Amino acid sequence: MGKKVLVTGGAGFIGSHIVDRLLNRSDMEKLIIVDNFWTGLKQNLTHIKDQRMHLETCDVENFQTSEKFDEIIHLASPASPPWYMREPVRTIKANLVGALNLIEMIQPGGRISFASTSEVYGDPLITPQPESYRGQVDCTGPRSSYDESKRCTESLLFEMRRTAGIDLRIVRLFNVYGPRTRPDDGRAVSNFLSQALTTGELTVYGDGLQSRSWGYVDDIVDALERYFWLDQIDYPGPLNVGNDREISVLDVAKFIADIVPGASIKMCPPIPQDPTNRRPDLTLCRQILPGWEAKISYEEGVRRTLEWFRDTLMSGASSDAPDPVRLAG
Amino acid sequence: MGKKVLVTGGAGFIGSHIVDRLLNRSDMEKLIIVDNFWTGLKQNLTHIKDQRMHLETCDVENFQTSEKFDEIIHLASPASPPWYMREPVRTIKANLVGALNLIEMIQPGGRISFASTSEVYGDPLITPQPESYRGQVDCTGPRSSYDESKRCTESLLFEMRRTAGIDLRIVRLFNVYGPRTRPDDGRAVSNFLSQALTTGELTVYGDGLQSRSWGYVDDIVDALERYFWLDQIDYPGPLNVGNDREISVLDVAKFIADIVPGASIKMCPPIPQDPTNRRPDLTLCRQILPGWEAKISYEEGVRRTLEWFRDTLMSGASSDAPDPVRLAG
Missing domain, CATH: 3.90.25.10 (UDP-galactose 4-epimerase, domain 1)
Structure with missing residues (x-):
């Protein structure tokens, strides 16, 4: 039996590159993409003819299915300040309420991967930023809907891991x-x-x-491909991924x-x-993903x-x- | 016409004291309390015979009504580590998904007040902590469901204020x-x-x-009473409230x-x-609530x-x- 995989935000900038890589996998039987085309674009997927892929045009927080997935990759979110500042409530819903919805859809033993962000470090007081740095985010500021919903989604997923043992992979992406x-x-x-x-x-x-x-998307997706779907990795994140x-x-x-x-x-x-x-400390990334470099x-x-x-x-x-x-x- | 007020977590420790104070108000026509008795207790309300009060036994994130409220006071959340660490997902839902639900129930021109926490400062590197301090929270740690859902709810409400002009009062409470x-x-x-x-x-x-x-509840509720329902205050928060x-x-x-x-x-x-x-810088509190002291x-x-x-x-x-x-x- 092949794997069932769900990707949210799969028509987006990074999401569509992830989808291309997923479709190279022979162990994948079915790929569901959930995207509401808020910032994603249909043309990012029009080159794909693979019959395993199914597109659901839907908000991730409202997506309903009776299926369970072996792997869920949660990318749905605007990532650019003017977009999320224009619709902060929707940004919080996509990230956090989306994740709350998705954790109900994981197959027992399944994995959830989440694209968090270097924005969790806010305006950092140390450079480069290691994953252990707790950040300096103004939780009442005009960029907070993005920064705080990413932070709170990290919390949700880590707490699901602690209390329910879910398999987790969280990356913090730096300017892709x-x-x-x-x-x-x-x-x-x-x-x-x-x-x-x-x-x-x-x-x-x-x-x-x-x-x-500035991380070029091919380099970044190379890292995500290794981190999100290699079973032998035993590190839940958070993992900085970027160009230092x-x-x-x-x-x-x-x-x-x-x-x-x-x-x-x-x-x-x-x-x-x-x-x-903003600059990633990539020490951990180089340990977890040996051989990978931007x-x-x-x-x-x-x-x-x-x-x-x-x-x-x-x-x-x-x-x-x-x-x-x-x-x- | 009197005011319609909604209090979530009104059967809780602080909530039930707030309810007592609200019932002293002659301008209040109707008081709805939403509580699921997760950490609230029925006996905190049994002394109340006031006909204006109505209790809805319900999770705040699932509460439904066609009514709109002039004032909403959102207190629903466990506040003690063993309670929220045992049910982190439920903690995030009470705070954040609860707030997302409540913002749909505010009368135009109405006010939402929210009890945030000194936990948004995490393990602080400066003392006392002013409201401008951005905190040091580990967003993947075992206390994060509480800390991060409070932070993200602050963000949600501030962003609703910035984009939709809601009237807002946010307090950060220190150990009550x-x-x-x-x-x-x-x-x-x-x-x-x-x-x-x-x-x-x-x-x-x-x-x-x-x-x-350590803030004694009568002192703290004295401050909340002033801050949450005095119309002439023009400061949305965040406001530290506690004993310094x-x-x-x-x-x-x-x-x-x-x-x-x-x-x-x-x-x-x-x-x-x-x-x-953990110690509040109360400079701002003394400006906004002149005459109040613990x-x-x-x-x-x-x-x-x-x-x-x-x-x-x-x-x-x-x-x-x-x-x-x-x-x-």
Whole structure:
């Protein structure tokens, strides 16, 4: 008997890459994708013809089924500040009420994997951030619906593990970018690329010296593939996954302005509660996933993403953009 | 037209005191109490004969009504570590899914008040703790269901205020004790009193030097009464409410061993993730609630609580205790 797998947010940026990898597995019999297309896009899945895949267009918190799954991968959530700040209640429901719904659907002995975030560290006072760092999140602030619902979902799942013994894999992802990001996503790399290809004016908020660790999606999904479905791993998380090369937002803008003819940079007022720095301590990741490394330099990753954005913007995809405010993710 | 008020957890320790105060209000027409008697007790309400009060025995997250309320006071949650650690999923549901349910029941222009906790500060690195301190909570730890669901509920309500303009009052309560605490509550004062009156052996965990700020319930409810229902206050919270006299757990045990004949202290191994210190910075509280002070010394409060426990234990009330582990709250 093959495995039954459920992926929430499977039409999203990272989700659709995970789906591609899952479909390479010969031990998988059935793959259910739950997505409400809030930030996910149908075109992220249109290349898939595999009969094992079934798409359910539904909010994860409202999804109902009598089936039980061997593996559940919970990715449903907006990940970009303008999107979650516009609908904070819905963000909390997707993450936490979604997880409460999903824990009822795990086969006995089954596994739940969850994409948490480096945002659980808030505006960190130490760098790089190890998993043991408890973070500095303002739980009443304008970014809190995302940060706190990720934290509380980690808590829910860890407590389910402690009290009910569920098999768990939690990752904390650091700024992922690459093909299939929505052009209107609103975070730095995608924003700069969209702007470079349209208005030509790259908007940098604050002094641009806030740093991020930009992880190219192929590298990140390589790590997730190993971590989420290798049975021999006996570590529930949380596990930092990202690229530990730290680069300022301004440097990314400059690089893109250099490679796209006619693009220039415009400095704008700072965004409230934009973290000043973010860099993963990958010590544990290298222990748990030996041999894995982020291999794609940001220069190469940005070039690849630029090509993808060029094709996508040419074809006129994506709409339903939030307010045009950009909040560096 | 008088006010319609909803109190969740109204049969609980603090909730039932709030209900007593609410019934003194002549502007209140109808009071609905929602309580599932998980940690609340029917006997906390049996003295009330007021026709305006209606009790709904129901989980707050499942409560349904077509009524809308002018004021909602959300207190439903266990507050003692052994209780919430035994049922973490239920704890998250009571706080957060409860709040998600309640925000649909507010009259336009109505107010929601929420009892958050000093546990949002985790094991604090600064003392006393001002409301601006972002805390040090382990979001994967054994106490996290309570700490993180309180944090995430604060986030939900603040984001509802930011995006939908709801009227909000959030308090962070520091160790409250007094009459109507369950004798099997499991936190330090009630535990010591129960032990002093039964086995005679007061169990202190670790070195007993972990400090707390013990707030006598009458003082605390005086503050809540002002903050939750005075219209002229224009501050949504979070507001620390407590007694800022910091006393070690061991000193409380010694005091009780002194006043109860035959009682003695037994030192036990430490409890995981028991915060080392906890003391409110009350600067903001004194500005927002001028004239309010915690007036009852802990010596006086403990004596009053002892009398109440003596009466209660004599009458044989309360059962359904969790595992006997004590976790200093």
